[in-house]
Amino acid sequence: xxxxxxxxxxxxxxxxAAVEFVNIYNETMDxxxxxxxxxxxxxxxxxxxxxxxxxxxxxxxxxxxxxxxxFQVNMLDCxxxxxxxxxxxxxxxxxxxxxxxxxxxxxxxxxxNFLLTAQSTPNNTVWKIASDCFH
Numbered sequence: 001x002x003x004x005x006x007x008x009x010x011x012x013x014x015x016x017a018a019v020e021f022v023n024i025y026n027e028t029m030d031x032x033x034x035x036x037x038x039x040x041x042x043x044x045x046x047x048x049x050x051x052x053x054x055x056x057x058x059x060x061x062x063x064x065x066x067x068x069x070x071f072q073v074n075m076l077d078c079x080x081x082x083x084x085x086x087x088x089x090x091x092x093x094x095x096x097x098x099x100x101x102x103x104x105x106x107x108x109x110x111x112x113n114f115l116l117t118a119q120s121t122p123n124n125t126v127w128k129i130a131s132d133c134f135h
Contacts, residue, residue: 010080014092018078021116021127022096026071036063039129041117046132067103071110074098081115090118091130111135 021039028036037059040046046053046062053062073096081091094114099107115131 014080015078017116017118017127018076018092018094021114022073022076022094025114026073030069030071033063033066040132041119041128041130044129044131046134048134050135067105069103070101072098072100090125092116092127 025036025039028039037056040056040059042056043054044056044059046059048062053059075095075097077095079093081093083089092115094116095111096113097109097111100110101107111134113131113133114129116127117130119126119128
């Protein structure tokens with residue numbers, strides 16, 4: 001029974017982190033895009049509608065060329081990734097979908113999947129994007 005309680009706590013931690021992270025991500029994407037790459041690992045990979053972007057410098061250049069946006073998340077799901085698949089690194093799979101308007105144009109539906117990994121600092125844990133797939 002204790003084992004299932006530990007797993008439940010692990011799932012609860014993953015879901016709490018996912019909800020908080022998605023709110024921060026979309027707020028940053030829409031209003032402070034210049035700071036968006038702070039949410040990514042140095043060697044993170046983004047796949048945006050089939051286009052692969054890797055590394056913070058290329059991510060910065062990519063986000064700079066996107067028009068202004070208004071994201072609305074309608075669905076969010078999250079799952080902790082088993083430590084055997086991540087070399088014991090605390091990792092969460094986050095799946096979102098919703099609508100986005102770019103530069104005031106008509107709404108488009110989107111799906112976005114993040115792999116978030118926990119980065120420990122002396123004072124707290126910070127979640128960073130290892131992989132991001134948007135379409």
